[in-house]
Amino acid sequence: MTTTPRSPRLLVLSTVILAVVGGVALLGVPHGQQPPAPATASAAAAATDPSTAAVPPASQPTGPRPPSPASTTSASSTPAAPEPALPPHGEGPAGDRAIQRSLEESWPADLPADDERELLAAGRALLRADATGVGRAKWPEVFPASDQAVVPGFAAARFRIQAAIARRDGSPDKAVVHLVWAGMDRGGTFTDLRISDWHFTRESSKKGASTWTPQPRT
Known part of the structure; x- marks a missing residue:
């Protein structure tokens, strides 16, 4: 398909019309004032880019404000967390009183x-x-002859009872002694905060006196 060439007279007429329209637009602008410049690509990008938005003054920060003196005082006056009831392992005799108090x-x-x-x-x-x-x-009913011949498991020089209490054991005629102790075994390992319980039963004699009799270990 071919296209018919445009007429020279039509091109001249279009040029004249554009010149007239441009002159009328210039006449509408007040004297001494320049027509507004067309928006550039950079200005359009600034209008749409949130990173180029207006920044608030430095005297009006947008972040969280520092705590007031009243809140700082209340935070500093908060009591510290309570100390643990039992001392850590290896504390030595200095921690025995705390263990006794915790048991009681x-x-x-x-x-x-x-x-x-x-x-x-x-x-x-x-x-x-x-x-x-x-x-x-002294207690043959608790330690029979076979037990008395057994080599002790802990050295007497490195044995220490850290705390002990005696309480009823479900009945007025039954009791238990709860002990916490430390000692060095035959392998040379020292361990504290060991726990042992000894149970007793109240027995009455013919004369009416009562004594506490230890029960054999099971």
Whole structure:
């Protein structure tokens, strides 16, 4: 398909019309004022790019404000977290008092003072005999002859009872002595915060006196 060439007269007429329209537009602008320049590509990009938006003054920060003196004071006056009830392993004799206090607070006393003293003395002696072999012959019902010949598992010089309490064991005629202790075994390893329980039963004699009898270990 071919295209008919445009007439020279038509091109001249189009040029004249464009010149007239341009002159009329210039006449509409007030004297001494330049016509507005067309928007450039950079201006259009600035209008659409959020990173080029107006930045607020430095005197009006948009981030979080620092705490007021009142809030700072309240934060600094907050009490510290409570210390752990038991001392860490390896604390030594300095931590024994804290262990004793923790036992007494978690298991309130429920025995007469005389019974408690008797039970504590017997429980301590039984634990020492069991761990070190010292005094096993005093309780043949607890440590039979076969047990008395066994080599002690812990050195008597490195044995220490850290804390002990005596409490009822479900009945007024039954009690348990709860002991926490430390010692060095035959392999040379020292360990503290060990736990042992010794159970007792109250027995009455023909004369009416009652004593606490230790029960064999099971």
